[in-house]
Amino acid sequence: MLSRGKITIIVAVFACLLYSCEPKGDYTGVEYAPNMYHSVAYDAYSQITDSTDAYYNSTPYNQYKGKKKINMLPPVEGTVARQNFRSVADTSKDVRDKGLFFYELHKDSIDLAARILKNPIILDSAGVILEDGKKLYLTYCQPCHGEKGVGDGKVGAMYKGVPNYTTGRYKTLNEGHIFHTITNGRNRMWGLKTTISPEDRWKIVHYVQKLQKGEG
């Protein structure tokens, strides 16, 4: 049999254990040695806010009501959001609002692409965009399509069947059609979506449209 003294001790221990539980679901318990849980170095995405001023990893430079807050600071006033690389084509509104990325279009949907895709990059009067487009074209397309887009690139000569942008139906291929061709390829040409960013592809489209008019 347990003695009365031992029973008292057991009851006291259980009472203490029960007392240390709290009904609140978000209570993480007492942290002994918090530096084992929290990074000592500042971590931009750390969500620890300093309600007690006892934690590490909350910045003194971001304060709210005198308490340190998370390390990532809000962007400074006047910050301009960068262009949105959304992945879903929303055909309900002007596509110019919809970012640059139309990965959702299936590679067999070139007619749809020709109908709905509009170049979100507007040409500037100084010609910087076209200059970029030209550089990119000379890097990625010229080996097959030739400097002027007439299909006489050195690789094209071996590859065969490279069209001339200035003749026949190629003259009138529109921006969406060209973008889709660069992205997914077409017949014997393979797609370049993993090589060229959407933004750069749209710049190339501008330049190809110049070549179609024989203005390269």
Ligand code: HEC
């Ligand atoms: C490895 C060679 C090669 C490269 C590199 C290449 N193309 Fe092509 N391209 C072709 C060939 C071949 C065709 C003809 C495809 C066919 O119809 O068989 C073609 C066709 C096209 C067409 C016509 C599509 C149609 O509707 O018939 C366009 C527009 C085009 N390419 C644009 C580009 C652009 C822009 C680049 C650079 C980003 C590029 N190509 C890079 C070989 C290439």
